[in-house]
Amino acid sequence: MKLARYLLPLAMAFSAGPSLASEAFDEIKLNAGEALFDLECRRCHAVGSQDPSYGPPLENIVGRAAGSVEDYDYSIALEASGVVWTPAALRAWLEDNEGFMPGTKMRHVGITDRTVQDFILFYLDSISDTERNKQATE
Numbered sequence: 209m210k211l212a213r214y215l216l217p218l219a220m221a222f223s224a225g226p227s228l229a230s231e232a233f234d235e236i237k238l239n240a241g242e243a244l245f246d247l248e249c250r251r252c253h254a255v256g257s258q259d260p261s262y263g264p265p266l267e268n269i270v271g272r273a274a275g276s277v278e279d280y281d282y283s284i285a286l287e288a289s290g291v292v293w294t295p296a297a298l299r300a301w302l303e304d305n306e307g308f309m310p311g312t313k314m315r316h317v318g319i320t321d322r323t324v325q326d327f328i329l330f331y332l333d334s335i336s337d338t339e340r341n342k343q344a345t346e
């Protein structure tokens with residue numbers, strides 16, 4: 209019963225103080241982000257670096273340098289882009305990846321709804337070690 213996953217944290221949020229509420233909100237955002245990722249991205253992208261993946265695996269993507277998965281056969285455009293996958297860069301990519309990076313071989317995704325972008329970014333952040341990446345790209 210999927211709805212229970214959403215309703216239970218909500219019920220907790222209403223009966224508890226602000227910090228529990230924000231935890232419940234985060235859990236709801238995470239669930240929504242994962243569901244949207246499953247719908248739009250998962251068929252091409254694994255999130256674990258060891259899992260089979262048609263596109264590059266997205267483990268640790270927030271803060272990662274573009275084109276940095278060893279042994280993945282990137283397009284020249286992506287490999288030479290010099291982009292770091294900040295939340296802003298990922299948002300532009302979700303919105304219009306071919307416009308953001310002409311010559312990429314990822315087929316066009318055009319997610320213009322900011323709320324949907326937010327949820328997907330929230331999920332991507334949850335599978336990333338942003339602090340570590342920040343140090344590595346400094």
Ligand code: HEC
Nearest residue numbers: 248249252263264274275276282283286312313314315317
């Ligand atoms: C039809 C398959 C497909 C779908 C669907 C898809 N991608 Fe991709 N993605 C790719 C391919 C192929 C590449 C490599 C592009 C290149 O080398 O130019 C890529 C590259 C990327 C990169 C760059 C990774 C890196 O290592 O630099 C990100 C970030 C990304 N995709 C995110 C997403 C997200 C988020 C979604 C869902 C909204 C998505 N992709 C949907 C196939 C796909």
